[in-house]
Amino acid sequence: MPANFQRNCIYGYVDGLFEVGKPEEEYKKAITFCNNFKDSQRKVCTNAILDVSKRYYKADKINY
Numbered sequence: 001m002p003a004n005f006q007r008n009c010i011y012g013y014v015d016g017l018f019e020v021g022k023p024e025e026e027y028k029k030a031i032t033f034c035n036n037f038k039d040s041q042r043k044v045c046t047n048a049i050l051d052v053s054k055r056y057y058k059a060d061k062i063n064y
Contacts, residue, residue: 010041027049
């Protein structure tokens with residue numbers, strides 16, 4: 001699968017995990033999901049968590 005499709009797929013899945021996650025704990029399942037990847041895909045997944053989390057949490061809750 002081309003890299004840009006992989007990125008979009010990962011971002012979409014992470015966004016879905018946040019969408020249906022337990023309030024204030026949405027990130028937990030996303031982190032578990034990202035731990036299934038290696039190297040560059042894990043980096044893409046981690047970036048997806050950071051990007052998506054900005055829509056669900058105030059800036060003072062995001063610590064990166």
